[in-house]
Amino acid sequence: MTAEEMGKVSRRLRVSFAIASVAFVAVLAVSPVKDYFEEWKRYEKDYVRFAQTRPDTKHLLADFHTGIDQIWLPDMKVVDRCTTCHQGITQASLADSSVPQPFRAHPVIPHAAKEWGCAVCHRGQGPATEVAEAHETTLAWEQPILPTKYIQASCGSCHRGDIPQTPQLNRGRQLLSELNCAGCHRMQGIERPAMLGPDLTNVGNKVTREWIYKWLKEPHVVVDASGNTVVDGYETEEEPRMPQFRLSDQEITALSAYLSSLKSHPFEAYKFDPRVVADLATKPDLAELGQERFRQMFCTTCHSLAVTRGDETKLIGGYIGPELTKVASKVNPDWLTTWLRDPQSYLTHALMPRYQWSDEDLYKVTQYINQKLADPDLLSSVPQLETPTPEDIEFGQRLFQEKGCGSCHVIEGVSPQKDFGPDLSSLGGKNVSQLEFGSANIPRNIVAYIQAKITDPLSVNTAARMPQYRLTSADLDAITTALLSMTGNPSTSGLERLIVPQPRAEFRTAGAFGAVYERYKCYVCHRFNGFGGDLAPDLSFEGSRSQRQWTIDFLKNPQTLRPTLTFRMPQFNMSDQEAATIADYLGMVSQSQFVSVAGENLKQFGSEKAVMGKQLYEVKYQCQNCHTIGSSGGYVGPNLSNAGNWLNAAWIEQWLKNPQALVPGAIEPHRTFTDAEVEALTAYVLTLKQSGQPKATTAAAAAGGAQ
Amino acid sequence: MNWRALILISAVSAIVTLQACHDKGGIAKTDPLLKAYDVELDANDPQRVIPLNYQQAQGKRVFSNTCVWCHAEATPAGPSNRSNVTPTPPLFTDGETLNPLSDEFLQNTITLGGEAMGKSTMMPPWGQTLRQDEIRALVAYIRAVAQPPYQPAARPASQYPVK
Numbered sequence: 001m002t003a004e005e006m007g008k009v010s011r012r013l014r015v016s017f018a019i020a021s022v023a024f025v026a027v028l029a030v031s032p033v034k035d036y037f038e039e040w041k042r043y044e045k046d047y048v049r050f051a052q053t054r055p056d057t058k059h060l061l062a063d064f065h066t067g068i069d070q071i072w073l074p075d076m077k078v079v080d081r082c083t084t085c086h087q088g089i090t091q092a093s094l095a096d097s098s099v100p101q102p103f104r105a106h107p108v109i110p111h112a113a114k115e116w117g118c119a120v121c122h123r124g125q126g127p128a129t130e131v132a133e134a135h136e137t138t139l140a141w142e143q144p145i146l147p148t149k150y151i152q153a154s155c156g157s158c159h160r161g162d163i164p165q166t167p168q169l170n171r172g173r174q175l176l177s178e179l180n181c182a183g184c185h186r187m188q189g190i191e192r193p194a195m196l197g198p199d200l201t202n203v204g205n206k207v208t209r210e211w212i213y214k215w216l217k218e219p220h221v222v223v224d225a226s227g228n229t230v231v232d233g234y235e236t237e238e239e240p241r242m243p244q245f246r247l248s249d250q251e252i253t254a255l256s257a258y259l260s261s262l263k264s265h266p267f268e269a270y271k272f273d274p275r276v277v278a279d280l281a282t283k284p285d286l287a288e289l290g291q292e293r294f295r296q297m298f299c300t301t302c303h304s305l306a307v308t309r310g311d312e313t314k315l316i317g318g319y320i321g322p323e324l325t326k327v328a329s330k331v332n333p334d335w336l337t338t339w340l341r342d343p344q345s346y347l348t349h350a351l352m353p354r355y356q357w358s359d360e361d362l363y364k365v366t367q368y369i370n371q372k373l374a375d376p377d378l379l380s381s382v383p384q385l386e387t388p389t390p391e392d393i394e395f396g397q398r399l400f401q402e403k404g405c406g407s408c409h410v411i412e413g414v415s416p417q418k419d420f421g422p423d424l425s426s427l428g429g430k431n432v433s434q435l436e437f438g439s440a441n442i443p444r445n446i447v448a449y450i451q452a453k454i455t456d457p458l459s460v461n462t463a464a465r466m467p468q469y470r471l472t473s474a475d476l477d478a479i480t481t482a483l484l485s486m487t488g489n490p491s492t493s494g495l496e497r498l499i500v501p502q503p504r505a506e507f508r509t510a511g512a513f514g515a516v517y518e519r520y521k522c523y524v525c526h527r528f529n530g531f532g533g534d535l536a537p538d539l540s541f542e543g544s545r546s547q548r549q550w551t552i553d554f555l556k557n558p559q560t561l562r563p564t565l566t567f568r569m570p571q572f573n574m575s576d577q578e579a580a581t582i583a584d585y586l587g588m589v590s591q592s593q594f595v596s597v598a599g600e601n602l603k604q605f606g607s608e609k610a611v612m613g614k615q616l617y618e619v620k621y622q623c624q625n626c627h628t629i630g631s632s633g634g635y636v637g638p639n640l641s642n643a644g645n646w647l648n649a650a651w652i653e654q655w656l657k658n659p660q661a662l663v664p665g666a667i668e669p670h671r672t673f674t675d676a677e678v679e680a681l682t683a684y685v686l687t688l689k690q691s692g693q694p695k696a697t698t699a700a701a702a703a704g705g706a707q
Numbered sequence: 708m709n710w711r712a713l714i715l716i717s718a719v720s721a722i723v724t725l726q727a728c729h730d731k732g733g734i735a736k737t738d739p740l741l742k743a744y745d746v747e748l749d750a751n752d753p754q755r756v757i758p759l760n761y762q763q764a765q766g767k768r769v770f771s772n773t774c775v776w777c778h779a780e781a782t783p784a785g786p787s788n789r790s791n792v793t794p795t796p797p798l799f800t801d802g803e804t805l806n807p808l809s810d811e812f813l814q815n816t817i818t819l820g821g822e823a824m825g826k827s828t829m830m831p832p833w834g835q836t837l838r839q840d841e842i843r844a845l846v847a848y849i850r851a852v853a854q855p856p857y858q859p860a861a862r863p864a865s866q867y868p869v870k
Contacts, residue, residue, distance in 0.1 A: 107760045669836050672832075
């Protein structure tokens, strides 16, 4: 090889070496360049620039450091890098809504982000450092950010019982239980009650085939206030619990034939005393007398009636029992009388109390219902139905099983269905790939999926057996929130420790009180030690509050203590013996640990104390702004006109010292009275007695009355 | 051979593009109001909807349990107790009265009562009934619904103590 050749080669070599070097440097540079243009770095720079426009720049930048910021909670498996871009979440001065995202402060919530991370509540991909990856569904991560509108669902994943901070979630849970979703679906925290729909074993004795036909065809019209479609039952607050199923006329004919043939246990019609009937039947205003009694007994605390004022028809009354505007056109009159006398003989789980009826009252009220709460045109749109043929009955029986009626309704001899619909107890935590979207033209996310399944089940699955619900958009969102909260069992032991279980309480007693308690169904409205309804006052500490004689008088003739209340305690016509049993039981058992009735009630209050108390009441503390005595005063608190006969001295004292210790959430402000002021106010309140009220028997009241 | 490769490449890229577009379509459009924790209708203008954040919504909850009785025209039970009280308590939306008062003053008035702050003795102290975070939430709620709207001070005071 000549030297010339050598030079040629080396030049070629040198050129290729140079190219290779440049290429090598370029390849090496890719990574730092890519790193330099990372999305999160841009947000960090923006944050620094933004902080410089704020008045408290120094403090904002003191908390800032460059680089990826991470919340790492090993026992909860939380690795959240959200604060890399969301720099301001703990800066109180950035709470204003004018601060641009992602820098705005997180609203103050009971849980600090540093202890919990972000994705625990907001979902999304915590470790991601790109906007799209963190927030949206990606191939690697299937949990997108939960829209803020449904954020209460995350509270519900740990707080399995209702908390006051989450009204939307609580409403959703309430709807899931009221709409009987538990009939077909298994859900987290929603118990299946003993009775969902009524037992249909004897329904043929109660209603006609025509009524069943109409009810199945358009349930919202039958319970409708006016008998025609003026008021849509679903749009009033009192949604009928029976949803509308997609049934053909032929199927409805068969089902009505089957159900109306169910008459296995005939009832015996009640025989009124002929003297009472003879006496009352001739009265021209019999229906009005019955209506008066109906009102006096406060049936409308549980049942609603349609009332037309002007052009507007509204349902007025409670929602515990069914709406009664047209009930006489629904039920057999003999059945009605038997039911009123003893509801549990027809339906073991009925919530209706067993009233103590005199023949006179029963006759008046049933006559009122039969004459006034009826509409002869109610069933006019129902086609002529022949006597049921055996084929119809057999077809109806098969449909009853196929359509899932047995999930809510019991029929003796028909085996109940279990888990008819899909299990929803971990629906809220499902990934997008686990959801069957079918042919539905909806966004691929869980919120859209849940809402499509509820509003239009057929759009997702053409063979769906789910009935049609018509919910307002607020209710739909509430139900969506509740379903999203059902994320199944927690994935880590760290999360499992955080679960706040649903409080469970059961209050059943035996003996004489137990019998009265069950008979009058006290727990439907009142709460005892955490168990029961919330329509009426909690009676857990009633024995500490009220004097025995007052309780007996109240039970015999309940008059309201708070004039602005719409729902009042019904008059059960209970006997003296029953009222005394309740008063004695409450006095013995329903005691607060903070009130020692026995000792305090013996205290003597001098008359000068009461005079001082009156001064404090009227001048210094001006209690009359909220409480009424006689005919004047405010109506936020209860009427105190008869407080001397009503309240125990020890209760008043403790109430003045700390009302919330006795009734959590009481409106009365907890103030700091001196002990002398407490005694004076108690002495004064005990002197408040209404004439015509029977004299109280407790020692304290006797002492108060002596002044 | 080349043609086949070209078709294959273009088909694959078309599928990838379509898939990408499809995924984009899957992201639900967000309505700004839906981002709010809770909303409330303006008392004076029912057309206007006020979005509330978490703290303001908690304030609304406390308000409708405790304060609504004397500071609103309508209450959950129907009539208001406002007319029974002299001097008449300001309505909760009354921005003209409440906007000039500082957050600290309102919090102190709720906590210690009207008398302690030189206001009406009719306002009881709530410091032992409500928690401090509930009282702060109440002030945040009152600010959100004020009419005319509340304008925070131009330069917020530092949240850190002066050294």
